Every structure is written in C-alpha cells, then in structure tokens.
Amino acid sequence: MKEEQFMRFLEKDSSILSKEKAVNSRMSRARKVEKFFNVNLDDVVRSDEKMYQLLKRIHESKDTAGNLQNAVRKYYVFVNGEMFPSLLSYEKKTGRCF
Numbered sequence: 001m002k003e004e005q006f007m008r009f010l011e012k013d014s015s016i017l018s019k020e021k022a023v024n025s026r027m028s029r030a031r032k033v034e035k036f037f038n039v040n041l042d043d044v045v046r047s048d049e050k051m052y053q054l055l056k057r058i059h060e061s062k063d064t065a066g067n068l069q070n071a072v073r074k075y076y077v078f079v080n081g082e083m084f085p086s087l088l089s090y091e092k093k094t095g096r097c098f
C-alpha cells in the first residue's frame with residue numbers, strides 16, 4: 001500500500017469531515033486488512049475480481065459496520081479514480097447468483 005500518498009488523498013477528500021481522526025482510522029483499517037487477510041492492496045485494487053473476492057471475505061468475517069470494507073473501497077478510489085460497485089451490483093454485472 002502506498003501509505004503516504006493514500007494519506008494525502010484522504011486528507012484532501014471533502015467527504016471526510018474529521019480529517020485527523022477519520023484519516024488515521026482508515027489508514028489503520030487498511031493496514032489491518034493487509035495483515036489479517038494477507039494481501040497487498042495495490043495488487044487487489046488492480047483487479048475487480050480480486051477486489052470482489054476480498055470484499056466478500058471481509059463481509060464474511062463479520063465486518064458488520066463496514067469499516068474495513070470502507071477503507072478498502074477508499075483505496076480503490078485512490079488508485080482507480082472511481083468507486084467499486086456494491087457487491088450485489090458486481091454480482092449482477094458478472095452473472096453471479098447468490
């Protein structure tokens with residue numbers, strides 16, 4: 001993960017009101033995802049399928065508040081310049097039926 005660049009990206013995000021606390025929380029959660037799921041977010045966000053698989057794993061791990069998913073989704077926006085669709089939308093788009 002490109003930590004310094006991601007932190008600057010988050011600090012400039014107008015949707016984040018509490019800059020210091022919210023930015024630090026997202027950074028911490030992104031690091032937690034990399035460690036807990038043994039992934040490199042730079043690798044994950046380059047592939048929509050890898051992104052989908054990681055978000056499913058996070059969801060299945062009982063990330064009930066969505067905080068870990070939110071950090072990963074913000075990293076996806078940082079790298080790709082667009083939001084990753086909801087899991088349901090991605091499943092419909094790719095023909096998955098769960």
